Amino acid sequence: MLLVDDQPPFLRAMSSVVEETAGFEVVGEASSGEESILAAAVLLPDLVLMDVNLPGVDGMEATRRIRRAQSPPVVLLLSTHDEGAGAPFVAECGAAAYVTKSALGPDRLVEVWTSASA
Template identity: 75%
Template sequence: MIPVSVLIVDDQAPFLRAMSAVIEETEGFWVVGRAGSGEEAVVAARALLPDLVLMDVNLPGIDGLEATRRLRARTSAPVVLLLSTYDEDAGARFIAECGAAAYVTKSAFGPDRLREAWTAATN
């Protein structure tokens, strides 16, 4: 398996650490960068060219949905997985609004959900 490069976007340090830990525990995935806002995410994605972006929905400045729209509009756009504390029911609306591949609650995010979302988005 070719390693999947991941950009993590969240404005809260505990969640950045938690998502980083999940990536480090998941074989075939590696963290290439971190960003704390929607604007930083767009800039970092252009520079780092990640395969996957883990995007928090609520961010300072442009939110995660707008940042996702901007990333998805690019040629060779990365796969974007939205994460938030909102319940699963909100996920379908978020995905429809921005074109993300999937939505996972932060409490449910782990290696299995990461692999499932990646596999579903790339097959």
């Protein structure tokens, strides 16, 4: 899994959630949309946890570009915006789902992965 966030505390929080979730492993981290696009092309993760608000190329545009790959990863958008605000984000960029950062936990991660992989 590739973790993408421009704020180190959120990267640490995402990493902790992944560590607590059986069957998942962090293969890389990025702090900008540009870095995430390059990292996804090199690391070929199955899943990307992508912050919506990033400097430069934002998370939605980075997701669009990552999803154009021949075998694209599942992308889960994350933000501090309310859960209801995520539907337009998902529809616009091809992400599998949107979860607020405060709601991300092992159960939610497995739930999103399971429904995206079905």
